[in-house]
Amino acid sequence: MNASKTLQTKCDEKKITPNHIPAKGWKGGFIEKHPELQYKDGVADLTSLPLTDNLDNVEKIKRQQRVLWPEFTWLTKHGEPDSRCFQMFAPDVSRAGYDNTGQNWAVICPQQGTYIPGFGTINVEVTVAQQRGWVNESDKTLAIDMIIKPKIWFSRDANQSALGKIIWGAFELANIFHHLPVSKDQAIKLDTSSTIKMPGVDNPEVIFVRDKLYTPNGLDNLPAFTLHNNVAWNYANVEVVIGEVVKTGDDFVDEFNQLVMNLFNLGSGNLLEVDSTLAWNVWVDAPTKVNQTEWRNHADYWRRSIDVNHCSPDGNGSPVRYANGTEFSVEKELIDDALQAIWDFIKSHI
Template sequence: MTIKNNQQPAPGWVGGFEESNALFSYPDPNLSSLHMLDNMANIDKLQRQQEVLWPEFSWETRKDEENTRRCYQMFAPDISRIGYTNEGRVYSIICPQQGAYSPSFGALNVEVTVTGQRGWVNETNKTMAADMSVVGKIWFSPSAKTTKAFKLLESLFQAMNLPFPLSKTTAIVVKTFLPGDPNQVIFPLRKGQSHDFDIPAFAKHIDEAWDVAHLNVEIGDVEKVGHDIVDDFNQLFMDFFNLASGNMLQNGNVLSWNVWFSAPQIVDQTEWSEHAKKWRDSIDAGHGSPDGEGTVARYYDGTEFKPAENLLDIEKERLADFLTKHFSVIGKEKVDAYLKAQL
């Protein structure tokens, strides 16, 4: 995997925005006087950016068990970035994407989608502070659309004119919030690496990154759409994703990430808008990330995470139950026979 690392900051830094309000600064930045901003509303104000070339995520794979194990995975690079003015006010943050593999459906995409942000960057001392609100979004990748299970479900959903997670625009949405506080959807991005867990050497980029910040978010419920078939399928789809990814988006789990930045660059506002649009419609385009697909999920000792060996059998059984429950005209025997022949 080749990563285009920018080592030297571009000229033009002015600074001063952090210092404009004493409450903004560390040790406990308070950004509440700033409005939470839409990511695409102020592209014309962006002058500088730092790319997140190493978005390192971490989560517990068995959070409800006594002997839980933590996974570490770098999401696809050169998607995420933070954009700000020459003075350091943040106006846009783009977050990364990654995939998981389902034996029934092939590749599934996940993105942490920013719904609001505010904050500052200080290039002089290589620090930043921002507040964010996000949702998780999961949808079928292009390769999944060639599977028999996908084609069957798509035809059934289309026949009933029901929404289906064909792309990011129709993705399944997972709520998030500040860990331990379901009523607080805003959470902090702060300087340095997380201190909440041990970080393996392969997930650190001290020698190659310009700066690093971290954040934590607790995973909530799958957003309901108000239709039993769709809501049941979305939960089933989420369960398949979690089985394949090691419970990355399991309800109640805390998803943490250390975002490692390359040195500041000048923003090309047209390129930023095109970049944001490209990833808004996303990996879904089929070309993947421009600088690689990230890494596989690994435990602290470097051992790769492996889904259950009987994952296909589990998916087939759950899918059969779903089809039998909601499309009884098919009949359980026909469903079982179809899945046995096609999956």
């Protein structure tokens, strides 16, 4: 029995319509004026561009490429290639936003959740703190650097089980004295780093979005169900090494946060396991024009839908699957044990 479900599998089916023809208005010219930023021997060095805060220049964004097919992959067990799983997150969880010349000014990154019936949703948001880069529609290339800050917190299920009600009651009591991850403002934070060593980049937090597809070691080809050549306009890839949970300085909260991460990783197949590599191939539809108000509100729109409806607003993603197509599952008893561990911890401190 699969005890946890991603939000996408719980929602009613809804599909966003891909755009197949680039919107009018593309001028280009940015990358042509900056040859130092272009690919050389497969490497694009962006260090001469300053990193800018992700939401400081939204008024400059005129065009966007929407990630309608975000294909993620990771090992559910360290060092075991056969344990590799794949999952397409819900459409339009990520976007690149740039001006008509091709300079990139902002990135929207993924939001996701693992829904545990009777308890609630463990939410994940990859917040982009800073970015720099370029997009060239003329030859379908891009290069973007970004610094990301994953955050994890949970929201309650409207139809709580008896154990869920007890646990949430304890959360509310403990939260009077400690900042538990029961809201985005009090979220668990993770360190991340890049798998790639880029010349001139000393900050390990800088993550690289680059051309081509990511193919895991040990696989000659990506599974057919992860490919979208027949519908996507273009693609790129990203790789991130998952780091430790950031300490809060409160021993109670730090131990509690680790129990929450244990529960999340159990339900998601170790999606955010320490020292694992999380990679995704970002398949985009053709460039569209940007509504800047909608862009600013996009993350809140998603968050409301996930918090309130446990639902991804623009359609369903896929279940977690192994390369042969078999679905990943976790026994309900294991989820119950992880919930019990959280309850036992809270009970021993109140």
